[in-house]
Amino acid sequence: MARTRAFDTxxxxRAAREVFWTWGYDAAAMPELERSTGLGRSSLYNAFGSKRGLFDAAVQSYLDEVVRPRLAALAAAPTGAEGLRGYFDSIAEAVLGSAGGQQRGCLLLAAASGRSGQDDExxxxxxxxxxxxxxAFAAALLRDVPAAGDGASAARVADGARLLFALLTAGMALARINGEEAAATLRAAADFTGPLAPC
Known part of the structure; x- marks a missing residue:
């Protein structure tokens, strides 16, 4: 008879996600994952197959519970500019309000910065x-642009979306070093959306 799991997956x-988010994949040690989750190594391996399986579940949780709700709010805003401002402001606030003053930035970028960044998956x-x-950034920019179907406008929107992502990435990288500057960079991205909109 199979043993039922006595824990909430x-x-x-989520507990493992916090460890990976703080330390990245490479530096997240199994003893810390055990302590954080309250489960022994064998239970974690039985449930997730490996540290990598647990990380993959943490990444999915991060996307579903942290990233996508913000993207949904961005899409639901009355205008693209309002959505982008709300998106970047919410991330700036999260950076400044990190628990215990611990700045973590982006879980995925933290994971990619170590040796695991060479991992194809x-x-x-x-x-x-x-x-x-x-x-999502491109869709927001397009919402505020009438008749953006021509090639030049589409290219400008694509470039604007890339630039906004670059500013997001810069802010998330800075979050681990200087939360105030990270928040300022993220808020500058929100302020910069007007000039990015195609003519």
């Missing part, structure tokens, strides 16, 4: 994140 994944996950966020 979502809670375990990690690179693929980060690139899919880039494409999803950049696509």
């Amino acid at each position: 979502d809670e375990v994944v 990690v690179r693929s996950a980060v690139d899919a994140y880039r494409a999803e966020v950049t696509g």
Whole structure:
């Protein structure tokens, strides 16, 4: 008879997510994951297969519970500019309000900065994140542009979305070093959306 799990998988994944978010994949030690989740190594491996399986679940949790709700709010805003401002402001506030003053930036970017950045699956996950966020930025910019169907306007929107993602990435990288400057960079991205809109 199979043994039923005596733990909440979502809670375990969220606890592990905090460890990976703080330390990145490479530096997240199994003893810390065990302490954080309250489960022993064998239970974690039985549930997730490996540290990598637990990380993959944490990444999915991060996308579903942290990234995508902000993208949904961006899409639901009355205008693209309001959505972008709200998006960047919410991230700036999160950076400044990090628990215990611990600045973490982006879980995916933290993971890609170590040796795991050479892992094809990690690179693929980060690139899919880039494409999803950049696509949401482009859609927001397009909402405020009448008749943006011509090639020049479409190219300008694509360039604007890339530039906004670059500012997001810069802010998330700075979050680990200087939270105030990270928040200022993120808010500058929100202020910069007007000039990015195609003529």
